[in-house]
Amino acid sequence: MLGRCLGRGHYWHVDVLRGVLDTPHWIHTSAVTLNQPRVRIKLNPDDFPKLERENDNPYHELTLEEKRARVRTEDYDLGKLKLVNKFYAIRKGKHSFRGVVFTAKEYGSLVLGIKNFKGERVDHGLDRAIDYCMSERFKNQKRYPAPQFDAFRYGVNGARGIVVKPNCFQHVLARAVSPHTEIESFPTATQALVYCVQAGTPYTDWEALDSSLxxxxxxxxQTPxxxxxxxxxxxxxxxxxxPLCHPDPPTDSSTVQRPKKKQPAVLEIPFVGHVPEGSDSSSGIFPLADQVEE
Incomplete structure (x- = not known):
């Protein structure tokens, strides 16, 4: 009767709609509708890799006074050092910083408050962090040139530092140049920092980003x-x-010198700041002072 009034076509649509509305509720059942307890997965922290730094070096166990009074002369074995498997890679950070850091605190200090910063946490090894850090360096060089980090050391009165702006670097170098001054340009700020820190030592970890890290x-x-x-x-x-000069000064010191390529042999930490009484200022090597985190 309904088919005669509505026509066969319209009646078919009504019949289909009725079938949809009468669909059994078992299609939509779940653990909640069946009054069954939900399955909760318990996570065991021991199942995940530890992210703490593993280091056989007893240096971090020293007190602050011992660190200040101690000059490192022993060599370190890279094979004993295990870097963390979590890194923070930064392409564009505070004052154009580009590099890799180890902690979220360091990462926040270098990116928070910076407009259009570029950085992320990398959980899959150092190689991936380096790839992320450097992946955009050689793109759009004409329109958006990547920053170059110009560093110098052994300047007047032991001046050393890093400059990002090329024009500024020329003026700074004119003030700081001395017969022993060395200059280098780096693709990352991390390498430039290590270059300045290792002044007065024969170490050249700054030549590569991985060895710098x-x-x-x-x-x-602390990078920040x-x-x-x-x-x-x-x-x-x-x-x-x-330090005033390189431990092995070049024979020709009439012009600005590039540092010689050497294999790491002995690590000595240069003193930064005032010269303590009784120290030998000619060598440029002093007890560790403000490089230790308070």
């Missing part, structure tokens, strides 16, 4: 602190000081 982790150095210390923002800014 090994040194930073081994010595427990070093970045604020060695970055020179303006041409008339105060210049950080350090």
């Amino acid at each position: 090994v040194f930073m982790s081994y010595m427990h150095l 602190i070093l970045w604020s210390k060695y970055l020179i923002m303006y041409a008339n800014s105060e210049l950080p000081t350090g």
Whole structure:
């Protein structure tokens, strides 16, 4: 009867709609509708890799006074050092910082408050962090050139530092140049920082980003602190000081010298700041002072 009134076509639509509305509720059942307890998965922390730094170096166990009074002369074995498997890679951070750090605190200090910063946490090894850090460096060089980190050391009164702006670097170098001055340009700020920290030593960990990170982790150095210390923002800014000359000065010191390529042999930490009484200022090697985290 309904089919005669509505027509066969319309009646078919009504019949289909009725079938949809009368669909059995078992299609939509779940653990909640069946009054069954939900399955809860318990996570065991021991099943996950530890993210703490593993280091056989007893240096971090020393007190602050012992660290200040101690000069490191023993060599360190890279094979004993295990870097964490969590890194924070930064392409664009505070004052154009580019590099890799180890902790969320360091990462926040270098990116928070920076407009359009670029960085992320990398949980899959150092190689991936380096790839992320450097992946955009050679893209759009004409329109958006990547920053170059120019660093120098062994300047007047042991001046050393890092400059990002090329024009500013020329003015700063004119103030700081001395017969023993060395200059280098780096693709990352991390390498430039290690270059300044290792002034007065024969070490060349700054030649590569991975070896620079090994040194930073081994010595427990804080990247934001070093970045604020060695970055020179303006041409008339105060210049950080350090060792007066390289431990093996070049024979021809009439012009600005590039550092010689050497294999790491002995690690000595240069003193940064005032010269304590009784220290030999000619060598440029002093007890560790403000490179230790308070």
